[in-house]
Amino acid sequence: MSPGLTHGRAVHYDEAVAAMKAALDGGANFWNGGTFKTLIAEGQIGSYGLSEVKADTVRRAHAVHPIGAVEVELSLFSRHALLGQGSVVETCRELGIPVVAYSPLDRGWLTGELKRRQDLAPDDYRHGFPRFQPGNFEKNVRLAELVADLARARGYTSSKVALAWVKRQGAIPIPGSTKAKRVEENCKEVVLSDEDVEALQKKVDEVEIVGHRYPELFHEHLEM
Numbered sequence: 669m670s671p672g673l674t675h676g677r678a679v680h681y682d683e684a685v686a687a688m689k690a691a692l693d694g695g696a697n698f699w700n701g702g703t704f705k706t707l708i709a710e711g712q713i714g715s716y717g718l719s720e721v722k723a724d725t726v727r728r729a730h731a732v733h734p735i736g737a738v739e740v741e742l743s744l745f746s747r748h749a750l751l752g753q754g755s756v757v758e759t760c761r762e763l764g765i766p767v768v769a770y771s772p773l774d775r776g777w778l779t780g781e782l783k784r785r786q787d788l789a790p791d792d793y794r795h796g797f798p799r800f801q802p803g804n805f806e807k808n809v810r811l812a813e814l815v816a817d818l819a820r821a822r823g824y825t826s827s828k829v830a831l832a833w834v835k836r837q838g839a840i841p842i843p844g845s846t847k848a849k850r851v852e853e854n855c856k857e858v859v860l861s862d863e864d865v866e867a868l869q870k871k872v873d874e875v876e877i878v879g880h881r882y883p884e885l886f887h888e889h890l891e892m
């Protein structure tokens with residue numbers, strides 16, 4: 669039995685599963701408020717969040733209960749969540765919902781450290797992702813270098829610039845690292861000037877990132 673994370677008290681995993689099953693059997697689902705509204709009202713959970721959703725879903729869910737945060741994939745190389753009128757990020761801004769940006773370094777591309785496919789360990793999950801495929805990889809290295817060059821010219825690392833750009837979009841980046849030193853480094857603030865943001869924008873507009881952010885198998889589960 670492993671303890672689950674809750675706002676107030678530790679709930680054991682099988683206790684949580686039993687409660688969820690009972691609620692589902694009783695006809696609860698997300699769109700009729702399920703049990704999560706009661707759990708929030710009781711203070712058992714603080715709030716709830718959604719990930720990989722489209723703007724319509726954000727509006728619909730927010731009407732059921734105010735959303736705590738919406739998670740989107742957002743980086744200099746994955747800007748879909750910002751694009752177009754009524755984008756997910758714009759909708760969250762309008763409704764006052766915090767936006768959490770996952771894979772803000774585009775799974776390592778924006779660190780400027782990936783040079784050759786051999787830099788990935790044989791069992792690295794990214795071998796299965798389109799942007800890391802032979803052919804695409806070599807083109808994307810050039811794009812990553814454009815960002816790294818600009819960062820170097822400003823005396824920053826590529827990662828720092830990439831994270832600062834995400835913050836400038838009004839989102840909270842959650843970079844992942846297996847190394848404590850990098851986690852510390854990624855938490856240190858760098859503020860970009862308007863001029864830097866414009867220069868970055870120009871760089872990434874010069875070359876298109878090659879390859880979808882996910883393998884095809886995942887596509888039906890994206891932006892739901």
Ligand SMILES: NC(=O)c1ccc[n+]([C@@H]2O[C@H](COP(=O)([O-])OP(=O)(O)OC[C@H]3O[C@@H](n4cnc5c(N)ncnc54)[C@H](OP(=O)(O)O)[C@@H]3O)[C@@H](O)[C@H]2O)c1
Nearest residue numbers: 719770771772773774775776779827842843844845846850
């Ligand atoms: N909800 C979802 O669908 C979803 C999907 C994907 C990811 N996420 C979440 O988003 C977070 C981050 O995503 P991610 O790990 O895929 O991508 P990421 O943060 O864009 O990139 C992580 C990669 O960058 C490297 N890295 C991190 N900081 C660095 C630094 N300062 N210098 C050099 N290299 C650095 C890491 O290598 P090392 O480990 O070697 O440092 C790792 O290879 C995770 O918490 C993950 O759970 C959510």
